[in-house]
Amino acid sequence: MTTTSRICTRCQTQIADDEQCPTCLAEFATRRDPREMTTAERLAEFDSWFLADLPEISNSRVAARVAELVGHPVHPLDVGTREGRRDLRHEIVSR
Numbered sequence: 206m207t208t209t210s211r212i213c214t215r216c217q218t219q220i221a222d223d224e225q226c227p228t229c230l231a232e233f234a235t236r237r238d239p240r241e242m243t244t245a246e247r248l249a250e251f252d253s254w255f256l257a258d259l260p261e262i263s264n265s266r267v268a269a270r271v272a273e274l275v276g277h278p279v280h281p282l283d284v285g286t287r288e289g290r291r292d293l294r295h296e297i298v299s300r
């Protein structure tokens with residue numbers, strides 16, 4: 206059986222087609238406390254999770270991290286739509 210590989214859209218790590226990116230998963234596991242991050246840092250991380258159509262880590266992990274970056278629980282549907290993400294991003298900017 207041949208395993209094909211691809212490049213993570215977020216961090217450019219080469220990974221197997223059918224796996225979540227271990228580099229991004231490790232980054233998620235060691236994520237920083239948003240209270241110790243600047244607005245620019247929180248925005249940059251927020252944007253980084255949405256570079257691909259499908260997240261390189263699970264949707265639930267992305268939603269959990271977005272909630273941390275925004276500072277309150279978020280609805281997964283809001284994270285999954287362009288309009289929802291625009292509003293959440295605006296919250297980070299204006300906080």
Ligand SMILES: [Zn+2]
Nearest residue numbers: 213216226229
């Ligand atoms: Zn990655």
